[in-house]
Amino acid sequence: MKVICNRGALLEALLLAGSAVVTRTPKPVIQCVKLEAKDNELTVSATDMELSIRCRDSQVQVEAPGETLVMAERLSAIVRESIDDTLSIEVEGESATIKGQDSKFKLFTQPTDAFPPIPDYEGDADFTVSGGLIRSLINQTIFAAAKASTRYAFHGVMFNAKGKHLTLVSTDAHRLALARGELTGPVAGKEMLKAIVPVKALQIVEKLVSNPEDPVQFQLRENQIIAHTPSATLTSTLIEGQFPPYEDVIPKESNRKMTASRADLLSAVRRTALMATEESKGIRMAFSKSGLVISGSSHDAGEAVVNFPCKFDGDDLEIGFNPSYFIDVLKVVNADEVTLELSAFNRPAVLKAGPDFLYVIMPVQLP
Known part of the structure; x- marks a missing residue:
């Protein structure tokens, strides 16, 4: 096997396939990547026996088709540290030689028939x-x-x-x-x-x-x-x-609703969470017609209070939440505005961001 590769494209394929490589295992074969060169394409495959990846690199020139099995970590390191735009990989006998303009590396290979079979994608998609x-x-x-x-x-x-x-x-x-x-x-x-x-x-x-x-x-x-x-x-x-x-977990009814800017609410919760600890269990949210007051405290550090302007419909309510659960969701939703629907201090709340996303969060009991 001999193939000339674009170094950047090869590294991308190795890093992606490397997501499935097991670094500590009694089976050396699954510490390897399988390289298959044919039809002007290099396929890089890896598996941990539960998850398998096959990457196709078309930015290659196949001079001699073939396949080999090499240690993933070593090959990735060589390609990553190389300063060349292109690298050649040539396999002879039980070794693979990786060449750049001023460098040459020799890696020992393993028999390809020892590599676990990886299912092919065949037929139509479900x-x-x-x-x-x-x-x-x-x-x-x-x-x-x-x-x-x-x-x-x-x-x-x-x-x-x-x-x-x-x-x-x-x-x-x-x-x-x-x-x-x-x-x-x-x-x-x-x-x-x-x-x-x-x-x-x-x-x-x-x-x-x-x-x-x-x-x-x-x-x-x-x-x-x-x-x-x-x-x-x-x-x-x-x-x-x-x-x-x-x-069955998603509440069907609520009698209180807050509407607010996602980014502003995220900032308010993050600031309050600076004073929340594992011992204090969460932050307190006090909803009223005048807005939302978010507070958190710690016996060791002190107290934080953030007055957050928002639109709120319904009766006043105080409820506790784990701030991490709010921060996690507010970081990922694709909306400028979110709503929070509530019913009681001991009932789950529902955060919505548009018609296609909702998030149910259980309250915590505060001291």
């Missing part, structure tokens, strides 16, 4: 969504998935594709994020498709999208999801388990 939209939907939900929970289903994001619409939902039992978007066409062959996708896989799907106009095609197979773009394909196992009936 559903397709634009790259910019899927990146936005992931960004607006992934943060609310559980970091640690005995309920494994909470560690992922629920995909629900029905008709021409895609809904993503995540929860950690203290909050729930839901974002909707429109598919480029109806779901193929089935009335509805559901799957719980791991957070790690979705973080990489965000990276796959280099052009927001490019389509991202999805296929659901038994216990697997495949995401396919013009330059890369990701395959991931799905999370097994029962996702909660999230429709």
